[in-house]
Amino acid sequence: MADLTLSEIWIYPIKSLGGVRLSSARVFPKGLRFDRRWMLIDEAGNFITQRIHSRMALFKLSFIGDIFTIRFQDDTIQLPVNAPVIAETIQAIIWDDTVKVAEVAGEYSAWFSQRLGFSCRLVHFPETNPRSVDEKYNVNDDHVSLADAYPFLIIGQSSLDDLNNKLSKPVPMNRFRPNFVFTGGISFEEDNWRKFTIGNNRFIGVKPCGRCTLITVNQDTAEKGIEPLATLTAYRKTNNKVYFGQNLVAIDNYEVHEGDKIRLDA
Numbered sequence: 360m361a362d363l364t365l366s367e368i369w370i371y372p373i374k375s376l377g378g379v380r381l382s383s384a385r386v387f388p389k390g391l392r393f394d395r396r397w398m399l400i401d402e403a404g405n406f407i408t409q410r411i412h413s414r415m416a417l418f419k420l421s422f423i424g425d426i427f428t429i430r431f432q433d434d435t436i437q438l439p440v441n442a443p444v445i446a447e448t449i450q451a452i453i454w455d456d457t458v459k460v461a462e463v464a465g466e467y468s469a470w471f472s473q474r475l476g477f478s479c480r481l482v483h484f485p486e487t488n489p490r491s492v493d494e495k496y497n498v499n500d501d502h503v504s505l506a507d508a509y510p511f512l513i514i515g516q517s518s519l520d521d522l523n524n525k526l527s528k529p530v531p532m533n534r535f536r537p538n539f540v541f542t543g544g545i546s547f548e549e550d551n552w553r554k555f556t557i558g559n560n561r562f563i564g565v566k567p568c569g570r571c572t573l574i575t576v577n578q579d580t581a582e583k584g585i586e587p588l589a590t591l592t593a594y595r596k597t598n599n600k601v602y603f604g605q606n607l608v609a610i611d612n613y614e615v616h617e618g619d620k621i622r623l624d625a
Contacts, residue, residue, distance in 0.1 A: 361500075363621035365557050366516060367532070367540035372438075373481070374505045375408035377419040377578070378533060379427075379434035383616040386560050386609050389486065389502050390510040391538055394441065396486075397463070398453070398505045399471055399479045406453040406505070407479055409576050414475060414582040431474050431531055439466065444483060451482055453505060490606065496565040501608040509606035511542050511569055513539040513549055518603065521546035522587055525594075530587050533573045537604055541621055549605040558619035561610035569601040574603075 369378045375397045385392040387444055399407040399415075409415045419430045419450045427438040446462040460482035462468070467481040484490075484505050492501045503510045516535040523529035532540055539557065541549075552564040575588050 361543040362575050363541050363543040365539060365617060365619040365621060366542045368615060368617055369538055370394040371536060375415050379422045384616050385614050386612050390506060395505040397481060397483050400451045402484055404451045408431060410571060410573050412475060413576045413581045413583050414595060416576050416578045423593045432477050435590040436470050456490055458485050459488050474612060479505055498608050499565050510535045512604050513607055513608035514604040515544055515549050516540055516542045517546040525590050526587055527594060533578045552605055554624035557615050560613045560615055562607045564605045564607055566606050567601040568604040568606050570603050
């Protein structure tokens with residue numbers, strides 16, 4: 360069996376904006392620390408994503424100390440991890456869930472609204488607020504942050520290589536927004552992973568990840584196309600869902616590091 364190695368770690372602090380690559384990260388029950396703990400909502404409280412507003416791809420993030428720097432073209436704004444809030448408890452809707460969030464200071468909402476061209480608000484999801492994963496896949500009373508459905512997503516580099524071999528123009532891994540990328544093994548083997556360990560941290564694979572039109576958004580230009588969804592549909596479609604990557608929950612809450620070995624339970 361080929362060595363399986365954790366090659367990349369990613370967080371997406373503000374849902375549907377750019378990701379931040381880390382050399383190590385703390386595993387929390389809801390997902391990696393700071394992963395999707397903020398999101399933008401519209402005036403009705405509904406979550407906003409690149410599925411409708413592809414321009415969101417143009418917001419890029421970096422992280423130094425305890426501050427995220429958010430860049431949009433030539434403009435930047437800094438978001439401390441403990442940014443002040445102006446409303447402790449408001450309701451927001453994400454898919455079928457209604458969650459309690461805190462509205463971050465108004466300057467952030469104004470900044471995003473101006474650059475997106477419509478009114479929106481930046482909200483934060485406190486660590487103690489509940490949001491259960493789908494009960495069909497709940498292992499140990501698992502909860503999730505503001506990610507679509509599950510705390511973690513892992514994808515093998517071999518799986519992306521397999522897809523790119525079928526595309527006329529290869530796509531980067533950032534189309535799929537994984538938390539973990541690994542090298543070694545065969546393409547799509549993560550589909551069948553159940554119990555495994557990254558470094559010292561145990562995880563459980565709960566279900567393959569169903570993909571949507573977001574993966575057709577070029578993360579550099581915000582342009583939408585038909586690929587790679589069209590090609591994936593041709594060979595990765597089951598029960599009217601197109602799958603790429605594996606959703607996970609965590610058993611332990613330690614750190615993971617790039618270079619950690621992945622061990623599958625027999």
